[in-house]
Amino acid sequence: MPLRFIGRHSQLNALQDFYASRTGHLATVRGRRRVGKSTLLLQSLEAGRSAYHQAAQMAPDANFQRFHDDMVEALSAQLTAGTASDIAQAKNWRSLLLALGQAATELQRLTVIIDEFPYLSRSDITLESVLQEALGRIESLGQPLKLVLCGSSISQMEALLQHSSPLYGRSDLNLVLHPLDYLESAEFAPNWTPEQQVHARTVFGGMPRYLNLLEDALSVGENYERLVLNPDGPLHEETTRLLGAELSEPRVYASVLQAISRGNTRAGEIISASGIHPSSLPKYLERLEELALVRRERSANATPAARHLRYGLADPFIASWFRYALPNLSALKIRGATSTWARLIAPTIDSDPHAAPGMFEHISRHWTTLHMDDFWTGEHGEVGRIMQGSGDPAGEIDVASRLGRGQQSSWLLGECKWTAQQQDGSALRQLQQNAGKLLNQERVQQYLLFSRAGFTTPFREQPPASTRLVDLAELYARP
Structure with missing residues (x-):
């Protein structure tokens, strides 16, 4: 199966803005076990003005040689003979980075991606200091080189941003790639x-x-x-x-x-x-x-x-x-x-509340967040749930968001049913009963009912006022 990535536009736009900016030389991207982050990066780049390297767990000399060879292969054809020769003859990280800075000037801008950067920094404890010194010189010369470091090890990538790191303060963009939504x-x-x-x-x-x-x-x-x-x-x-x-x-x-x-x-x-x-x-x-x-x-x-x-x-x-x-x-x-x-x-x-029924509730809350404008256009709280001290799931409210603020606030409430039976008005009555117990008669603006098996025909055709019925097909319909 070919590699696919379904990225969020905000992250792609952030990378494109970093790429297009006249300032900024270093970005970090971290995402635990996230196949596709390199694809997200490459989508944001311009052909001929970018180079990509996938690091591996190898000895320092082997790591440098692999990176060197990738830079030669990616850039030599676009550069003048002198700059291409400087890259090809570079014997260490510093000389190679400075040659890439010159290449960036020649190409008007250049972005270099190093994927799984921790593999390199773990094998060579001096690498971060070398990067810091080289980037300082590249910046002083105004060379438009963009370096993007990414990795799946959250803790090691976070360490790059800490005060003790030589690269502290140099990063102009730090992205965390989260899991995909449902x-x-x-x-x-x-x-x-x-x-x-x-x-x-x-x-x-x-x-x-x-x-x-x-x-x-x-x-x-x-x-x-x-x-x-x-x-x-x-x-x-x-x-x-x-x-x-x-x-x-x-x-x-x-x-x-x-x-x-x-x-x-x-x-x-x-x-x-x-x-x-x-x-x-x-x-x-x-x-x-x-x-x-x-x-x-x-x-x-x-x-x-x-x-x-x-x-x-x-x-x-x-x-x-x-x-x-x-x-x-x-x-x-x-x-x-x-x-x-x-x-x-x-x-x-399908019966364990922490398995599919719990996931159905999470999905329903996410759907509610995506569609909140259908129900309320003003200020509202985060979509969560209302829990009681006893922990009795039957007495809790699966989907809840406070609408507005102060004495004029009201609630959006939802009930989720992951059962094989179609739902009727009893699910709504249960939700209303729980609301009365847990919310001290606060006003409810909107009710939502989510059902795995759908709803009985009479209930679906004539739902009560201020009540929205949502089945699985609607949950998985693209907004």
Whole structure:
């Protein structure tokens, strides 16, 4: 399957602005395990005025030689003989970078992309200092060279921006590439139904590297078996590799992630399930949040200072690995992955509130954010949910956003039903009942009902006032 990238226009525009600007020489792009970031970069560049290098884990001399050869191949034909010779004869990073600065002047501008830059900086601890000195000289000469450093290791790319880094303060653009949303993810398997897309989102999430491996001629389960559950599958060790690369204590962090994957959403529950000392948990949770592996959540009707938080796994792929693969590693090595989906995952994926039903709620909230202008054109709060202290899911509100502010504010509320039965007015009555209990009779401006199986004909044809009915087909319709 060819590499595909479905990028966000804001990030592409930011790169284009950096490329076109007369000032600025360094940009960083970081995105965990994100296949496609180089494609995003290359889309923003102009043919003949750019060069790309994919770094590898090699010795310093080999790394330099590979970069040197890529620059010679990409640029020699566009340059005068003298500048091309300077690049070809460069013996070290400094001389090569200065030659690239001269090439930029000759071409009127030049952008050089180094993908997986941490591979280079780890093998040569002097490289960042050399870059800093060379960029200073290039800047003083007014040479229009743009250097773009990108990498999948979040922690190592963030280190480039810290005070201790020689490159601190030199970067003019810093992009973080986040996972694709549910609509972008669906484009990697266009032949799947919306229901299959929800299942795929539940176990694969939105990382393009994973999505790019999918084959939509197969079922979601067959893909998960061959890619993740199969001990020889390309994603079977992905979680272990990720934690080992990003974290100093991967086993401890894995214990926290495993506890949350089992439905322990409060700090006390996580402490009990993981065995972490209470005083240490905030440190681990904070680092996992920085890596976008864990998210914290407040009830939509809570004040910013409210201390009652819940935690969840922000990466569906990581969650599915801890939920389905980790508990069965021994059996998978002995019996293989064939039919594992049918035996272990299919029976619960549609009933476990942290699996497809929870993903359906996340998708519904994202849809609401995209379509908020259909319901309200003024100021509104973030689209979240309203939770109660007891944690009873039946008594909570799946989709909620405060509309307006002060005494004149009202609410948009939604209920999500991931069941095989078509919904009627009972779902709306449940939502209204929960609103009465949790919101102290505050005014509700708009009700939304989301249903996997759709709605009964009478209810669909005559929905109550201020009520919007949304089925799977509408959720996956492009806005």
